[in-house]
Amino acid sequence: MREAKLGRRGFLGSAAALSAAGWAGSIAGGLVLRPSWAHAAGPIKMGIATDITGAIAPSGNANWQVAQYAVEEINKSGGILGQPIELYLEDTASDPKIAVGNVRKLIQERHVNVVLGGITSAMRQAIKDPIVNRGKTLYIYPQLYEGQECTKFLYNTGPTPAQQCDRLIPYLIKTLGKKRFAMPSANYVWPQLLNKYARKVIEANGGEVVFEEYYPLDQAEYSATISKIKDGNVDSVFMTIIPPGLQPFVKQLYESGFQKSGGVLTCVYYDENLLNYHPAEEMEGLVSCLDYFQAVDDPFSKKLQEGYAKMFPGTKYLFTAGSASTGMYRGVKFYEAAVKATGGKLGREEVAAAMDHAVLTEGPGGGAEMVPGHYHAKMNMYIAVCKNEGGKTRYDIIDKASMVDPREC
Amino acid sequence: MDFAIKFAFDIMAFTSVMVLIVLGLGVIASMMGIFNFAHGELVLLGAYTVYLCDEYGMGAWTGVILAPLVVGAVGLVLERTIIRRFYATPIIAMLGTYAIGLIIREIVRGLLGGHYKAIPEPVSGAFAIGGLEFSIWRSFIIATTLAVIAGCYLLLARTSIGLRVRGALENPMLARACGISTGRLYALTFAFGAALAGLAGALIVPLYALSADIGIRFLVQAFLSVMLGGVGTFEGPVLGAAAVGGMAASLPWVVIPVLADPLVFVIALVIVRLRPQGFITVGRL
Numbered sequence: 001m002r003e004a005k006l007g008r009r010g011f012l013g014s015a016a017a018l019s020a021a022g023w024a025g026s027i028a029g030g031l032v033l034r035p036s037w038a039h040a041a042g043p044i045k046m047g048i049a050t051d052i053t054g055a056i057a058p059s060g061n062a063n064w065q066v067a068q069y070a071v072e073e074i075n076k077s078g079g080i081l082g083q084p085i086e087l088y089l090e091d092t093a094s095d096p097k098i099a100v101g102n103v104r105k106l107i108q109e110r111h112v113n114v115v116l117g118g119i120t121s122a123m124r125q126a127i128k129d130p131i132v133n134r135g136k137t138l139y140i141y142p143q144l145y146e147g148q149e150c151t152k153f154l155y156n157t158g159p160t161p162a163q164q165c166d167r168l169i170p171y172l173i174k175t176l177g178k179k180r181f182a183m184p185s186a187n188y189v190w191p192q193l194l195n196k197y198a199r200k201v202i203e204a205n206g207g208e209v210v211f212e213e214y215y216p217l218d219q220a221e222y223s224a225t226i227s228k229i230k231d232g233n234v235d236s237v238f239m240t241i242i243p244p245g246l247q248p249f250v251k252q253l254y255e256s257g258f259q260k261s262g263g264v265l266t267c268v269y270y271d272e273n274l275l276n277y278h279p280a281e282e283m284e285g286l287v288s289c290l291d292y293f294q295a296v297d298d299p300f301s302k303k304l305q306e307g308y309a310k311m312f313p314g315t316k317y318l319f320t321a322g323s324a325s326t327g328m329y330r331g332v333k334f335y336e337a338a339v340k341a342t343g344g345k346l347g348r349e350e351v352a353a354a355m356d357h358a359v360l361t362e363g364p365g366g367g368a369e370m371v372p373g374h375y376h377a378k379m380n381m382y383i384a385v386c387k388n389e390g391g392k393t394r395y396d397i398i399d400k401a402s403m404v405d406p407r408e409c
Numbered sequence: 410m411d412f413a414i415k416f417a418f419d420i421m422a423f424t425s426v427m428v429l430i431v432l433g434l435g436v437i438a439s440m441m442g443i444f445n446f447a448h449g450e451l452v453l454l455g456a457y458t459v460y461l462c463d464e465y466g467m468g469a470w471t472g473v474i475l476a477p478l479v480v481g482a483v484g485l486v487l488e489r490t491i492i493r494r495f496y497a498t499p500i501i502a503m504l505g506t507y508a509i510g511l512i513i514r515e516i517v518r519g520l521l522g523g524h525y526k527a528i529p530e531p532v533s534g535a536f537a538i539g540g541l542e543f544s545i546w547r548s549f550i551i552a553t554t555l556a557v558i559a560g561c562y563l564l565l566a567r568t569s570i571g572l573r574v575r576g577a578l579e580n581p582m583l584a585r586a587c588g589i590s591t592g593r594l595y596a597l598t599f600a601f602g603a604a605l606a607g608l609a610g611a612l613i614v615p616l617y618a619l620s621a622d623i624g625i626r627f628l629v630q631a632f633l634s635v636m637l638g639g640v641g642t643f644e645g646p647v648l649g650a651a652a653v654g655g656m657a658a659s660l661p662w663v664v665i666p667v668l669a670d671p672l673v674f675v676i677a678l679v680i681v682r683l684r685p686q687g688f689i690t691v692g693r694l
Contacts (some may be wrong), residue, residue: 056523210693214666215666215667220426220627220657221419221657221658224659224666225666227662243620244623247525247527251616255544276527277524277527279523279528279529385525
């Protein structure tokens with residue numbers, strides 16, 4: 001068995017070599033990162049099920065690295081009440097069919113105490129049943145998403161539509177004065193449910209949705225849409241298109257002179273990674289709203305970035321909000337807080353009861369706290385605008401909302 | 410009037426992209442009888458060449474010029490080592506080229522870490538005619554496409570090289586008896602088709618950003634174009650690509666976008682049913 005011979009250092013070394021070559025490596029057999037010390041009660045087993053390979057591997061690898069970082073931090077400071085955390089990784093391969101089998105391994109063979117992971121909603125839907133119902137294990141889902149996930153023993157640590165829209169849309173309408181919205185979107189569940197919520201907030205604030213339209217995920221030509229934006233005098237594009245259909249849309253919108261004539265492009269999953277997906281001039285003025293940006297001026301967040309960069313020097317996988325990394329960090333820390341509250345008991349009922357009231361005083365973008373009985377967390381939300389300086393892009397934070405309510409369940 | 414010009418330009422721009430991608434595929438399919446499933450990855454390699462040139466400070470223009478040469482050379486190597494073993498078995502050729510494509514695609518995906526990379530246009534911005542703005546790069550793509558079509562047509566239909574290629578395809582034994590080196594001709598044709606794919610990749614990558622899947626997203630529509638236009642002629646696939654590209658760009662104006670995509674296929678398949686030989690049946694090359 002590969003894992004038996006592979007110590008943590010050995011693994012990190014080979015993982016670094018692999019990722020230096022560009023491949024995260026196939027992990028068909030799963031991976032274990034054992035702590036460097038032991039405790040009489042044995043380690044706490046934490047399972048990470050994320051997309052190491054496939055279409056969304058960049059996010060999945062960032063998640064895995066953030067999980068390692070958070071766990072390393074906890075283990076270095078003595079574990080949870082003396083018990084170290086042992087990390088188990090299974091690749092969900094951006095493919096729910098493969099994921100279900102691999103997640104079962106975490107539960108049935110590894111007997112993990114908790115599973116964190118899944119990035120897309122399709123993945124969460126596929127793996128929640130094997131984890132929560134059949135597997136009788138606690139599940140923490142880290143990504144920003146469309147809401148309405150109210151399953152017992154499933155905790156969501158990323159932002160919800162309310163958290164992303166409640167402050168952002170009034171800002172677009174009242175502060176920037178942009179009232180006529182277009183909602184070009186990729187045709188799947190997240191844009192559809194997010195738009196449903198956003199439309200309510202837009203209309204409640206005196207804005208108007210000129211059109212809401214869905215495209216195949218890989219659409220390459222948008223001239224019909226651009227023409228509708230022009231003809232409808234749209235001044236605010238609330239976009240939920242995702243790659244690969246994303247880049248041609250943004251380019252055609254920019255070429256149409258939308259931004260030059262005062263239009264504002266908004267997209268609520270845009271983090272630091274996404275800025276590199278477009279030429280800098282196309283990103284100028286883009287508005288995003290997330291639970292964390294690297295530009296957030298918070299000493300603890302800065303320390304996190306430094307520690308992460310030290311553990312993974314020169315990594316391609318950034319610690320950002322859009323890739324579920326902030327939710328992953330929060331998830332690991334919420335679990336730590338919950339186990340501390342139970343006095344080290346690892347039973348699902350006990351940990352879940354403690355999880356319900358868990359509070360983090362610090363984290364990326366600030367602290368967070370679970371809303372008891374609602375399976376979602378309050379957290380700080382930031383509105384940021386992209387600035388382009390001589391071909392280099394960055395976010396400027398222009399608004400912070402403290403401890404925004406998720407308004408779910 | 411303004412609207413009509415803008416509309417025509419948008420449709421033309423996308424149709425040109427489609428035609429550029431199909432050209433190389435069509436040349437190889439028509440002249441050699443090989444359905445090259447690695448075509449999307451040859452497009453990808455062209456795009457990747459531009460990215461590398463841009464990354465190492467040689468500028469995107471250098472990349473656009475180098476891409477057809479680099480990918481043509483890759484094509485030559487592929488033909489000499491692998492493709493030439495498939496001429497007798499076209500079905501196996503599909504599987505073989507698919508495997509080659511898969512290998513290239515996944516290697517590039519690894520090198521990119523799965524991320525997308527924005528590639529700037531070698532010339533960005535727009536020019537104005539009569540108050541209407543047109544993207545310079547899209548105009549460049551349209552002009553290049555027209556030039557490439559004309560060049561290819563002349564080369565294949567009006568030169569002795571083109572004649573020999575067609576002779577070698579029609580009756581290899583007789584061609585060899587006449588002193589034509591069929592092996593060398595096939596190698597050149599394949600390299601030429603690959604070079605066209607490389608050029609297509611280099612030209613379209615500023616519009617779509619580089620990712621490992623840049624080629625395959627167009628591949629199915631490209632095969633549809635070849636089917637629609639008919640294999641065995643040069644004009645067929647070009648016309649097919651123009652039809653598919655034109656439909657893909659104009660249908661979203663009249664039906665909702667999620668319907669436009671399947672509708673392109675439905676219409677194309679109906680045409681294929683009515684004209685199974687393709688658009689061009691007389692004057693085969």
